Amino acid sequence: MPKSPAKTVTSSSSERSLGTVALRWHGDRLELLDQRLLPAEETWLTLKDAEGVARSIRDMVVRGAPAIGISAAYGVALAARTADDSRWKEDIETAIGTLSDSRPTAVNLFWALKLMTDILATCESREQAVQRLAEGAVQIHEDDITANLSMAEHAMEAMNETSPFAVLTHCNTGALATGGYGTALGVIRRLHEGSRLQKVYADETRPWLQGSRLTAWELQRDGIPVTLNAEGAAGCILHQGDVKWVVVGADRITANGDVVNKIGTYNLAVLARHHKVRFMVVAPSSTVDMDTASGNEVKIEERDGLELREIRGQAIAPEGVDVFNPVFDVTPASLIDVIVTERGVVHAPNITGMYQLFGPERAG
Numbered sequence: 003m004p005k006s007p008a009k010t011v012t013s014s015s016s017e018r019s020l021g022t023v024a025l026r027w028h029g030d031r032l033e034l035l036d037q038r039l040l041p042a043e044e045t046w047l048t049l050k051d052a053e054g055v056a057r058s059i060r061d062m063v064v065r066g067a068p069a070i071g072i073s074a075a076y077g078v079a080l081a082a083r084t085a086d087d088s089r090w091k092e093d094i095e096t097a098i099g100t101l102s103d104s105r106p107t108a109v110n111l112f113w114a115l116k117l118m119t120d121i122l123a124t125c126e127s128r129e130q131a132v133q134r135l136a137e138g139a140v141q142i143h144e145d146d147i148t149a150n151l152s153m154a155e156h157a158m159e160a161m162n163e164t165s166p167f168a169v170l171t172h173c174n175t176g177a178l179a180t181g182g183y184g185t186a187l188g189v190i191r192r193l194h195e196g197s198r199l200q201k202v203y204a205d206e207t208r209p210w211l212q213g214s215r216l217t218a219w220e221l222q223r224d225g226i227p228v229t230l231n232a233e234g235a236a237g238c239i240l241h242q243g244d245v246k247w248v249v250v251g252a253d254r255i256t257a258n259g260d261v262v263n264k265i266g267t268y269n270l271a272v273l274a275r276h277h278k279v280r281f282m283v284v285a286p287s288s289t290v291d292m293d294t295a296s297g298n299e300v301k302i303e304e305r306d307g308l309e310l311r312e313i314r315g316q317a318i319a320p321e322g323v324d325v326f327n328p329v330f331d332v333t334p335a336s337l338i339d340v341i342v343t344e345r346g347v348v349h350a351p352n353i354t355g356m357y358q359l360f361g362p363e364r365a366g
């Protein structure tokens with residue numbers, strides 16, 4: 003099986019590893035590392051049409067808000083290639099509709115599809131659409147990597163500890179969840195590069211296990227010290243005192259600074275406030291949704307109860323038991339110390355701070 007390589011990028015100061023990227027664009031096809039099979043197997047799937055990309059997003063072959071947006075953009079580029087010459091515009095619009103139905107919560111998906119729709123509006127032939135939509139998707143991908151590198155720099159300024167410290171993170175926000183480097187995991191990577199990191203506690207992240215299957219795998223592979231914990235252990239870890247920051251990503255940040263992220267993020271924010279541990283959210287401006295007033299208005303995805311009743315086909319709960327499986331929750335802005343984006347940081351976020359950075363218009 004081909005191993006997924008750690009990519010590197012040269013920034014002004016040094017060569018940075020982007021970590022293990024999970025998306026490869028080849029001009030006529032998109033390859034996705036199947037994240038459902040990690041860490042046991044590294045299998046790449048090849049997608050040649052938008053429907054396949056939409057299915058991959060829905061089924062979690064690819065996940066993580068920025069990676070979902072980037073994949074959807076490539077999906078639109080593929081739709082231009084497979085469109086019928088006589089009704090190419092309608093075919094691409096239908097594909098955009100299918101992609102937008104793939105997952106409801108991460109706003110990066112709708113942000114990317116809006117950019118691609120705007121590009122489509124400039125095209126006068128299918129050939130033009132094939133070229134411009136591919137260029138647009140590559141740009142979205144490259145911009146995401148650039149944003150991750152900038153966010154890591156901004157975060158370094160916000161963290162003023164003078165000696166190495168531990169952090170706790172939730173879900174997976176690394177190269178696998180983005181175009182490369184990562185959001186919260188990008189900040190962690192940067193701490194490690196600067197010898198400021200003692201260790202990372204990685205929440206297991208039930209029920210899909212993004213923390214144990216993906217974050218622990220990514221960090222271990224990149225030589226970053228990681229300790230895996232059940233998320234029920236987070237309280238006792240924060241009580242120990244070595245963790246100075248909880249660092250997480252986001253699927254959507256609303257106009258008042260509320261953060262929608264992987265289920266369990268809210269619990270962590272409450273614990274962090276109780277233990278006087280600071281709470282940082284790291285997300286690109288493509289995750290900011292200034293059109294939505296607060297987290298209460300966001301559609302929270304609920305997934306199949308089987309994710310809790312079974313593990314790999316093996317029953318771990320009584321057959322048919324009722325299950326509540328929301329996969330995101332809302333952390334109120336009041337529990338967040340700092341939101342880091344590539345445009346800058348918002349301390350003690352509220353509507354005023356968010357408007358200062360993102361204005362009345364939707365970010366983008």
Ligand code: MRU
Pocket residue numbers: 065066067068108172173174175176179180184185186212250251252253263264265329
């Ligand atoms: O259900 P997932 O795995 O797509 O959820 C991912 C998260 O909640 C991440 O924390 C978020 O997308 C930020 S990823 C950089």
